[in-house]
Amino acid sequence: MAVDMKMPILIVDDYKTMLRIVRNLLQKLGFSNIDEATDGADALAKLRGRQYGLVISDWNMQPMTGFELLQKVRADASLKTLPFVMVTAESKVENVVAARNAGVNNYIIKPFSAEVLKAKLKTVLGDF
Known part of the structure; x- marks a missing residue:
């Protein structure tokens, strides 16, 4: 099935x-319907108010981290199947394992290019 390039995407950082960097990379890949949130709580409110096709979230944020956002998304019956990609500057194995155990669909280490983002999104969404 082809990926809907107009699906709503929420980026959180x-x-x-x-x-701005993630938005530009997504636009370069052809995605056009992109919303932003500046922390996990803001993101959760937006997720409950609109149906998104993908979340790309930073790990390190306050007051709610991307990891806590992931846990809340996976615990919410209406959001639990939403594709979720975690972005972080930390490459600690325990963080990757914790995110995987919490149900993340993929994990990207900063900095990253459009090619890396596309490859990671292909594993989550399929070819586009």
């Missing part, structure tokens, strides 16, 4: 610069 507390750094405006990173939001």
